[in-house]
Amino acid sequence: MTNLNLPPSLRAAQLILQELIAQGVRHVVLSPGSRSAPLAYAAYCAMQAGKLDVHVKIDERSAGFFALGLAKASGVPAAVVTTSGTAVANLHPAVLEAHHSCVPMIVLSADRPHELRGTGANQTTEQMGMFGAATRLAVDLPAPHAQTSDASVLAVVTRAVAAAKGLGTNHRGPVQLNCGFADPLAPTAEQLGQLQSAFTQAAPVVHTQLLRFGAHQDRITGESAAPQIASIESEPYTVVIAGDTAPAAAGQVARSQGWPLLAEPSSTLADQGIAHGPLILDHAGDLVDQIKQVIVFGRPTLTRQIQRLMANPAVKLVVVTDSGAPFVDPSRTADAVLFGVPDRWYEARPAVEDTTWADAWVATATTVTQVLAQLRREDDTFAPQTIAQHLADSVGQVNLLMVGSSSVIRDLDLYATWPGPAQIYANRGLAGIDGTISTALGIATAVRRPMRAIMGDLTFLHDAGGLLNAGQDQGVNLDIIVVNDGGGAIFAGLEHGRAGNPALFEQMFTTPHTADIEKLCAGYGIAHQKVSPSNLAEVLEHAPQGINVIEISLDSAARKTAQERLKLALSNALA
Incomplete structure (x- = not known):
């Protein structure tokens, strides 16, 4: 490599990040690890130079969805760095969601050199192909040595960015650069200073320009x-x-x-x-x-x-x-x-x-709206409809929303009327409940605007680890509304809820839990309050800055009864 003052692994990490920066990448999400240390040192120096925003996430699965949220909101590929082994595998859910929802993401998975693979070396597995057909491009970068040319590293990074952006295919999505790194992985104090200077003094130089002519190829x-x-x-x-x-x-x-x-x-x-x-x-x-x-x-x-x-x-x-x-x-x-x-x-x-x-469709929709409003006035068991409408009515205050999968997004679809435009995000590529909090945090970090997220209790608990260290970013304002109906209430509306075996249904599908969301939030240092559906609008209007969890408890049995009453009322009104 041309710069012999840095160990080859550090030099390669420098080149990888410099080319990502030159191609427009602004966010790197990093989970700590030893094999990925060269990328960590380079990312830190780039951050100190004001060239990158670096977000450290302890849990790789949360890191993957955080990067997904950054890319969803910005439209620009976000990079996520992991060490070797199971750390890479933990990105798989986010990579699959990015694949199916066509969100650009760059996985920088650190790996052992080729000569250590397949030898029983610690924390070593076959990382190439780990994501299967979900990546637009997967490239194995061999561990660099003194003779490795800068161009050979830069060219691969350029190709990865092009693939993530869908240039040439119009099919954006995740890519993987599997980066082999050999010892030494850490710089000396002098070398760290050189690495810092490389990012501070050098203006980004694009190795290969990626040009797309025609604004509307679709x-x-x-x-x-x-x-x-x-x-x-x-x-x-x-x-x-x-x-x-x-x-x-x-x-x-x-x-x-x-x-x-x-x-x-x-x-x-x-x-x-x-x-x-x-x-x-x-x-x-x-x-x-x-x-x-x-x-x-x-x-x-x-x-x-x-x-x-x-x-x-x-x-x-x-x-x-x-x-x-x-x-x-x-x-x-x-x-x-x-x-x-x-x-x-x-x-x-x-x-x-x-x-x-x-x-005719507008008139019919108006009739349905009137039926819903009348039922809400008569009976407070119509809580899901009330929550959906309060949230829709609040878009004049905050029009950026992340919605979890399962019942809550369907409640918005079925019951809400929207008084104005809203930017609504959801992980509908595979429609999983995982990573919803982390995705919302990534979006809120990218846009730096007040935002709300709404999800069920299982969705919240599934990604509660995303709250770890989340409160440290003072620029993120996110209200997380948790509709707690004590488990997977969505299954009650499917054929499983009509199977005639309540004990089986509750144990195998509803999965009731005893988690205390208030105490969980306290453990993560996140503000929490319990509200009723009727005062949700007032609470949202006066929500403090920062990250807040707003919990609403619902009776899942009452939900089912309310749906039956609604069905009868609509049948009469639209007959």
Whole structure:
């Protein structure tokens, strides 16, 4: 290597981070370890030079989801550093979520040199291929030596950044650089000073420029597709579905064509859509039977009502996808797949004159809203609906929200009406409950704006380790709302809850617990308060700065009773 004053492993770590910085990476999440020490020293020096924000997380699984949140919010790859062995494996859930939700992430997994692998050396396993097909690129960087050229290291880093950003494929996602490091792993005091100088004095120099021409490579332009697009637009009885990460075009084309929009919360288009879509699909049969075409944007995964509509053989299914992402067609019934959004669907066009179809959906949604409001006034057991609406009403104060999987995101989808736009994040790539707190903390760290997260008690407990050291960052303002119904209440609404064996259901699915969330928060040094659904709005309005946990206790049996009452009320109102 050209700089012989640094040991090869330190020099390689310096080059890796300098190239990441030059390519736009600004956040590195690091879990402590010995084999990854060269990257830790380099990251510290880069941080001291003001070139990187470094976030130290003790738990690698939390670190992975924290990096996921950083990348979700910024759109820029975040790097996560681990030592060798099981530390790398703990990133797997976050890597899988990044893969399925197309979030750019760079895994820097430290490893033993090749000659120590397969010898029984401590903390050594086969790390290459550990993430399987989930990575856009996986490269094994051999442990550097004195003759290793700088270019050989820099070129690999450049290629990894390009793959994470989806350049050339339009399919962003995680990459792995498996970095072999040989002793010595630690610098002398003089060498540490040289490393610091390398980041302080040197301006970032890009090894290879990554240029992308054309701002909208995911759009369909020209006349070749015009007949097909015209045919799609000619069907008046169309419904537009906006799933997770749907583009703005979904709302634009729905408005211009006079089509109702059913938008999941994490599409960020919920305020533009028809509220209570799944409830309408369940109870407004005469209206639903008129649907002739469904156009799907993003990845809808929340409700079986939407999945049934997409699988209806009497309805034409059109799926719109980014040109590099797998298209969504779980029922295998799509009549057409558009690899890219028609350019004209982004254009502001005069709305159609006949709005009868859309007006019918708006009127039906208004009826559902009125039924929900009446039930909430009559009976305080409608707590999930109350919580959902209070949270939606609060977007005027804080419009940045992370929603956990399971019941809470479905409550927002079913019951909330949104008075204004909100940026809503959710890990819907694989829809797991793990890493929700850590993802929210990563997002809040990236945006540096007040934020809220809502999740169930099991989701909170599953990632409670994400709270470790979280309160040390004074710039993060995050309210974590925990809906505590004593276990996995979501299963009560599935076929498992109707199996007729309450003891089996409670032990094997509900998984009740005795965790004291207040004491758990105290152990982590995080503020906590218990509130009722009715005073949630007031508590949110006056929430202090910093990280706060707001716990709401619910009766899972009352939830089920309330759902039955709602079902009856809607059947009567929409008959």
